Amino acid sequence: MSLLSKLRLITVDVTGTLIAYKGHLGDYYCMAAKSAGMPCPDYNRMHEGFKLAYTEMARQYPCFGFAAKMPNIEWWRTCVKNSFVKAGYDYDEETFEKIFRRIYSAFGSSAPYSAFPDAQPFMRWAREKGLIVGVVSNAEYRYKDVILPALGLNQGSEWDFGVFSGMVGVEKPDPRIYKIALEMAGNVAPEEALHIGDSMRKDYTPARSIGMHALLLDRFKTADAESWRQSGATVLPDLVATQEWLTKNQNEEQEKTVASRVLNRMSEKLKMGA
16 A cells, blocks of 8 residues: 555654745845844854744743743843844834834744745645645744745635644644644554654654654755665655655556456466466
């Protein structure tokens, strides 16, 4: 039996799988600073400052402050403030608030992102095949309510449900986020589900650990891809190749079934003529 014929559910990662960032983080921080009458911060310092601040916030208040009941905007206000401070920029309160509002608004829109051209067709194809399609992402509510719809990836036409870490309080690589996805899909058995992502640690390994099928996309020709293959993972370049891979397996299975039926009929005729 082919994998496609066994599946009831496909779950898909978001960033790096369905969508990508446009430009550099510094572009948006620069525009925000200039809008408040301040010079453009150094891109490299800003990037390093953000990485440090984000890592600290994610450790102290995981899932965008879910357990602490921290409002999403406050989580990001603290993260952005610390990003500037770690990069060597300390604005007065009024100036910072102007800058922060611009940044928060930009990253709550589709402006910094673009959908891969194969994302929408693949999700629609999967749903037309009768499969449930879920989105599983370490992201907050704005991805569900604003960003994905603005990029043409809508709940109801491209995907059926979403599991977003900021809304459920569990994040990848915790396998529980995949168990939540199975439950939200109607208690689908793990062997009837396939997860598609771009991270061995966050996508492939935890999904496989609970019995789901999984594969990885290597859209950017990462150096890690070869080690992924060596560890036994199916690695494909994009969702076009994923659809072809699933369809090819199904077609091969159908061809085997047809061939088997023809052989059985020939065998029966030979027996009758004996």
